[in-house]
Amino acid sequence: MAQSFEQLLELVNKQIAGLPAFQRAPLRLYEPAVYTMALGGKRIRPVLALMASQLFGGSAQATLGPAIGLEVFHNFTLLHDDVMDHADMRRGQPTVHAKWDTNTAILTGDAMFAVAVRLMIGAPAGSLRAVMQAFEALAVGVCEGQQYDMNFETQADVSMAEYMEMIRLKTAVLIAGALQIGALAAGAPAGSVAHLHAFGTQIGLAFQLQDDLLDLYGDEAKFGKKIGSDIRENKKTYLYLKALELLPAEDAAALKTAFATPTQPDKEAEKVAFVKSLYDRIGVKRHVEAAIQAMFKEGEAHLNAIPQSEIVPEAMEILKQFTARLLMREY
């Protein structure tokens, strides 16, 4: 009865390919939306929403609108983030503001947000208010997270707690919200929705830590981004903050100095190698992997706290396997 990851992904991709909201005039507004949605991405959020829904016996059909809405919303945030971060490439392709212009990225993004609202309204009648509330809460959270992320660029000292709160808002609330919305659409009991949300928060945090890790230790071809970009851009990631914590004072000071000055284009490789040597000195990779494992464990405890009587066991297996695989990705 429960659908596999592959089946759900196919359902999501089919739905996205034919989305009527973007098949209309003005072309200049909607063409970049179609372009962005077709660039791919792992469709993690809609798949998680559908998995959460079938966990409680909900039909994919009843959850499909909100699920796709989450993906449209996620892509809207990418459009605007790429403008704010001056990022010209994503998923190996030019971003919307690079391919068209900034105004297009702003306005098409706004239209995608509006379309995401439309898709959210597709939630079943009984859960509409709860789904909409979950959606607006995650939308506000994502904006707050992006603001903290930008603040950190000019903030001399960022604590580990501040960093974790930032990635919770910027990344985890959307992952957690996807699971929450799927469960709500299926009419799951409030206690179990809360457990699933808490599971999603841990998965989301772990997912971001892994992203931080892969930025330096990943496979460039598979990751789709240039290795070491966080170091080149002086981004205060988990790796950086953990190294500051654990390095001897002198090395920590050297790391801080390296991050306090803009990277010279001809010294990029040198800087990445230097910082990596500091990270390696404390074995940062093991520390991040341990943190990811701890989060995964905490998340799983929430998952296991959901009463067996409420769930479809097969769907639980599918969800567990998918999230485990998500956190084992090497690219």
Added chain:
Amino acid sequence: MAQSFEQLLELVNKQIAGLPAFQRAPLRLYEPAVYTMALGGKRIRPVLALMASQLFGGSAQATLGPAIGLEVFHNFTLLHDDVMDHADMRRGQPTVHAKWDTNTAILTGDAMFAVAVRLMIGAPAGSLRAVMQAFEALAVGVCEGQQYDMNFETQADVSMAEYMEMIRLKTAVLIAGALQIGALAAGAPAGSVAHLHAFGTQIGLAFQLQDDLLDLYGDEAKFGKKIGSDIRENKKTYLYLKALELLPAEDAAALKTAFATPTQPDKEAEKVAFVKSLYDRIGVKRHVEAAIQAMFKEGEAHLNAIPQSEIVPEAMEILKQFTARLLMREY
């Protein structure tokens, strides 16, 4: 029983002043939202929503969330429009991207959109889906209208029909949507909601034509913008298109030529005076005023088609007086 314009405006302003959604961290995200909302504006949209609600016996309390949501949404569009149009002043004060920066205007705008969704969810249970549908439809429409507006900047020939469709989307759908949402929140019958929406469309179109008119013929101090800005920016407004229709071929060609070249800073006053002389030659002011009157009449017919048995007569008088006064503004 029905509340006056002044009472409703006070209610709206009080609510906006204490909006809890913007009284939180991160300051950098929410301070510009508070700044924008405090700049004032005529609060036309929330007042119209409340007037529509009380027209059908609805309480202000039940409609206040969506009403304020409309104002927050409207202000979000101003933030992003000002970025896209490179407008540094609004309501006599620096715009958000001028006072802070572009990233702030983008992200605070996004957060305001999300907060608008939150406020919309405050609609009474029975009308929630209908209110949300009206909201997403107007949100999409406003984005499409802004896109057409930007397209027209580089589009050599804009027809009057294209222009009217652009202002319908960019301005009228939000006015019409405000009335529609107020009526829906009060549980008004569908036929009457449709009439009120149609009334709002006419009022919205007329309101934009008046704005076009005031841009050239208004009182600079009261209007809050520099007189003739549409001419300086070569904006193809109703005045321009009407003049092209009615001017002798030679004058029309001269007008087109004037609008086809960027305005030289030292020739601004000269250009405005020249174009104004062409507009005056066909009496464009009378033409616009006649069009406004015709729209007002058509709108009123829709208003009068609403069955007396459904409405609060006093509330109808208040709505009629307010919209009539709105279209008689001279600033």
